[in-house]
Amino acid sequence: MxxxxxxxxxxxxxxxxxxxxxxxxxxxxxxxxxxxxxxxxxxxxxxxxxxxxxxxxxxxxxxxxxxxxxxxxxxxxxxxxxxxxxxxxxxxxxxEVENEASAKKPAESTIPARKAGERVKISPIAKKMAEAANLNIEEIQGSGPGGRITKEDVQEALKKSSIQKKEKSEEKPVELQEETQQVTVSGIRKVIAARMYDSLQKTAQLTINMKIDVTELIALQKQTVETIKNRYDQKLTLTDYIAQAVVLSLQQHQQMNSALIDDKIHLFKPVHLGMAVALDRGLVVPVIRNADTYKLMDLSRTFKELAQKARQGQLSNEEMQGSTFTISNLGSYGVEHFTPVLNPPETGILGVGAVYDTPSFVGDKVERRSILPLSLTFDHRVLDGAPAAAFLQTVKQYLEEPITMLL
Missing domain, CATH: 2.40.50.100 (RNA polymerase II/Efflux pump adaptor protein, barrel-sandwich hybrid domain)
Known part of the structure; x- marks a missing residue:
């Protein structure tokens, strides 16, 4: 059956x-x-x-x-x-088996012509061959059942195309041509393309950058790694601390934790934090709802669980909706500053770059310091540069004095 x-x-x-x-x-x-x-x-x-x-x-x-x-x-x-x-x-x-001898095919004169606007019927292997050769399947006449284009039809079209190119090359000087592969935009990639284009068209986006000295934060992270592992069986990453600093800062700068909807600015009290996760098929943003109620360890654990579900394709639609602010981290790729694009209708998104070491003056002495670059993109329709900079300054204060996040 x-x-x-x-x-x-x-x-x-x-x-x-x-x-x-x-x-x-x-x-x-x-x-x-x-x-x-x-x-x-x-x-x-x-x-x-x-x-x-x-x-x-x-x-x-x-x-x-x-x-x-x-x-x-x-x-x-x-x-x-x-x-x-x-x-x-x-x-x-x-x-009909596609690799049978061409003698078993119907004669060309018996193949019905394709009507205008009619959907092209083509086997998967024939479609892949045509796309790889950059052939227009609309111009290929199928010899399979119901006019379906088979592998042999594509091979025949390739022969004709090769002959035509040879004839043209004898008439004209040889021109260099680049081979291209065409990929249909669909699925997650199609959704991302539409959302990002819509974001840039309908918002007034501005990006400001700031460098954060995270030398003390990295030292704290190293000092507590064994204690946290033994007590919680967990590891706190730099991203976890950044997320905590952002949540605390959003509570002090509510205008950044907002959305412009129908000509009205909606100020949100709870923080629903979006954390971008890169997948092979595109970018997804799982949301930690009510992140303002989480302690640092809970925030870290929840994000790791959502990221794992994202990589396994198990996120529900509810777990990817309703964010009020987003963090996007490209530090693992060695990127320092970049311009993140808003995730509508949010007012802000924070781009996190790669930490690098540089000599800096501390008083009268030159010391080796670890610097974290941050890039904040915000909707200029909702707030101006000064309040956006004030929010970023608060994030800086938490990260440069990490003990304040634990009190």
């Missing part, structure tokens, strides 16, 4: 998922656990694995189409097996 493959539920609030890519086509054999498709919701994208060994009998949801979770997106079974798609059983046509 054919096995149903359904659209997974990617978060409690998910109402619709989209098939971003089919790795297998009808007639392709699959192993149990082999990725057969990529699906995404608004912020999460995962691979759907085959629940059984067999053949892809029918694909019911094409690429780019959104359906509710639990919807059957394809069937896996034995070749020629019948499947049910919300109606009586219908026989499954065995697709």
């Amino acid at each position: 054919a096995v149903e493959v359904v659209m997974p539920k990617l978060g409690m609030a998910m109402k619709e998922g989209t098939v971003s890519l089919w790795n297998k086509g009808v007639g392709d054999s699959v192993e149990k656990g082999e990725p057969i498709a990529s699906v995404n919701s608004e912020k999460i994208e995962i691979d759907v694995e085959s629940p059984a060994e067999g053949t892809v009998l029918k694909i019911t949801v094409p690429e780019g189409e959104g359906v509710p979770p639990g919807t059957v997106i394809c069937f896996i079974g034995k070749p020629g097996e019948e499947v049910t798609v919300g109606q009586a059983l219908v026989p499954v046509q065995k697709p």
